Amino acid sequence: MTVRVDVGEHAYSATLWEWMVLLSKATAITFRLLLKAAKAGRRDRKNGLTFHQYIAYQGMRDYQCGLNAVAIQNLLPSTSKTCEGFARRHRIANSTIRLPCGTTAQWLGPRNARKVVVLFHGGGYMSPALGEHVSLAFGMTDPSRRDAAAVILSYNLACESANRYPRQLQQAVALLGHLLHVEKVLPSSITLIGDSAGAHLLLSLVLHLSHPNPLVAPLKFAGRLSGAVLISPWVTMDTSAASMQFNKDKDVLTASSLEYWARNFLGDADYDSWNNPTMAPEEWWRDLLVDDVLILYGHDELLRDDTLVFCERLRAGHAKTTVLDFPGEAHVHMLMNRFLRINKPCKSAETLVNWMDNHLGDGDHV
Structure with missing residues (x-):
C-alpha cells in the first residue's frame, strides 16, 4: 500500500494493481452471496428473518470477513x-x-x-x-x-x-x-x-x-x-x-x-x-x-x-x-x-x- 502524505481519514490509498485485486475480491464475495441466496430460496426464514433480511445480514457478515480494513476504507x-x-x-x-x-x-x-x-x-x-x-x-x-x-x-x-x-x-x-x-x-x-x-x-x-x-x-x-x-x-x-x-x-x-x-x-x-x-x-x-x-x-x-x-x-x-x-x-x-x-x-x-x-x-x- 502507498502511504498518504497528507493527514487524512485513512492512512493508505490503493495502487491500480491493488484496486484490481480489491475489486476481484469484492466480486467473488458477491458471487458467493448470490449462490447462498439461490440455495436458501424463499423458503428460508432462519431465526424469524425474512428472506431479504437473511441475505442482507449474511452479506454484511461476508464482506466484513472477506475484506480487510484498508480495502473497506478505499471502497467507501x-x-x-x-x-x-x-x-x-x-x-x-x-x-x-x-x-x-x-x-x-x-x-x-x-x-x-x-x-x-x-x-x-x-x-x-x-x-x-x-x-x-x-x-x-x-x-x-x-x-x-x-x-x-x-x-x-x-x-x-x-x-x-x-x-x-x-x-x-x-x-x-x-x-x-x-x-x-x-x-x-x-x-x-x-x-x-x-x-x-x-x-x-x-x-x-x-x-x-x-x-x-x-x-x-x-x-x-x-x-x-x-x-x-x-x-x-x-x-x-x-x-x-x-x-x-x-x-x-x-x-x-x-x-x-x-x-x-x-x-x-x-x-x-x-x-x-x-x-x-x-x-x-x-x-x-x-x-x-x-x-x-x-x-x-x-x-x-x-x-x-x-x-x-x-x-x-x-x-x-x-x-x-x-x-x-x-x-x-x-x-x-x-x-x-x-x-x-x-x-x-x-x-x-x-x-x-x-x-x-x-x-x-x-x-x-x-
Missing part, C-alpha cells in the same frame, strides 16, 4: 464526502472544522444553532461514516425540524499498521475542546451521540473528562454536557460472552470481525479503563460530566450480554441513565434497517426520535 467514500452529500440532499449548510492537530470535522446546520449534537460514528474504528450515521445526529428526522446543528468527527481510521489507540480519543478531546473554547458552545447545549465503536469512543471521552488518560491532553471546562446517546455500544474487546454464539445467525456482525477490528485498534496497547470501559472503577461512573444518558441496543446482538453487564454498572453510578433492550433488533438496528433497505417498523428508532425531540428543544449558544 470518506466521512467528509458523505457529510457533504447529506448536506446537499437536505439543503443545509455544511462547513469544515480544521483542528491544529490535523483532525477535521464537519459542521452541518446553522452556526448559531441553539443545540449542537456531536456524532462519533461506528464502523469498528476502521470504516468511514455512512449517510445513515449522519441521520443519527439529527435523530433520524428532517434536519430542518430542530434548531440544532450536527458536528461529525472524521477520526483517523485504524488498520493493521496505522491510526491506533489512543489516536481517536485524542481527536475527540481536541474537537470537544474546540467547540467549547473556540466556537464558544456552552456545555449545556452539547449532546453526544455514538453507535458501536463510536459509542465506545464516546465512553472513552466522558471517562477522560473526569479521569484523564495519561496519553491524552486533559480538557477542563465549567458545567456539564447536556446528554449522551449510546446505540449498540462496543464496551469490551472480549468476545467470550454467550450472546456471541447464541446470536451469531441473528446479527450483522461476526465475532471474528470484532476480534480483527480490536487488534487493529489496540495495536500493542494493553487494556485500560478508556479502551475497555468495563474495566473502569465503579466510582468513575459517579462523577461523569454529562446529564441524561440513553443506551439502546438490540436483543439479537452479539454484544448484548456485555452491554447488559456494562449498563448495570453504569446505572449504579449514574442515576440519570436509561437503558432499553429491543426484542428482535440486531446491531445498530435503526441504521441497518435503512442501510440494508429493510425499512420495517423500528422501535429503537422511534425511541431515539422521541428522546431527541425532548432534549433538543432548548439550548444556548454564545
Whole structure:
C-alpha cells in the first residue's frame, strides 16, 4: 500500500494493481452471496428473518470477513464526502472544522444553532461514516425540524499498521475542546451521540473528562454536557460472552470481525479503563460530566450480554441513565434497517426520535 502524505481519514490509498485485486475480491464475495441466496430460496426464514433480511445480514457478515480494513476504507467514500452529500440532499449548510492537530470535522446546520449534537460514528474504528450515521445526529428526522446543528468527527481510521489507540480519543478531546473554547458552545447545549465503536469512543471521552488518560491532553471546562446517546455500544474487546454464539445467525456482525477490528485498534496497547470501559472503577461512573444518558441496543446482538453487564454498572453510578433492550433488533438496528433497505417498523428508532425531540428543544449558544 502507498502511504498518504497528507493527514487524512485513512492512512493508505490503493495502487491500480491493488484496486484490481480489491475489486476481484469484492466480486467473488458477491458471487458467493448470490449462490447462498439461490440455495436458501424463499423458503428460508432462519431465526424469524425474512428472506431479504437473511441475505442482507449474511452479506454484511461476508464482506466484513472477506475484506480487510484498508480495502473497506478505499471502497467507501470518506466521512467528509458523505457529510457533504447529506448536506446537499437536505439543503443545509455544511462547513469544515480544521483542528491544529490535523483532525477535521464537519459542521452541518446553522452556526448559531441553539443545540449542537456531536456524532462519533461506528464502523469498528476502521470504516468511514455512512449517510445513515449522519441521520443519527439529527435523530433520524428532517434536519430542518430542530434548531440544532450536527458536528461529525472524521477520526483517523485504524488498520493493521496505522491510526491506533489512543489516536481517536485524542481527536475527540481536541474537537470537544474546540467547540467549547473556540466556537464558544456552552456545555449545556452539547449532546453526544455514538453507535458501536463510536459509542465506545464516546465512553472513552466522558471517562477522560473526569479521569484523564495519561496519553491524552486533559480538557477542563465549567458545567456539564447536556446528554449522551449510546446505540449498540462496543464496551469490551472480549468476545467470550454467550450472546456471541447464541446470536451469531441473528446479527450483522461476526465475532471474528470484532476480534480483527480490536487488534487493529489496540495495536500493542494493553487494556485500560478508556479502551475497555468495563474495566473502569465503579466510582468513575459517579462523577461523569454529562446529564441524561440513553443506551439502546438490540436483543439479537452479539454484544448484548456485555452491554447488559456494562449498563448495570453504569446505572449504579449514574442515576440519570436509561437503558432499553429491543426484542428482535440486531446491531445498530435503526441504521441497518435503512442501510440494508429493510425499512420495517423500528422501535429503537422511534425511541431515539422521541428522546431527541425532548432534549433538543432548548439550548444556548454564545
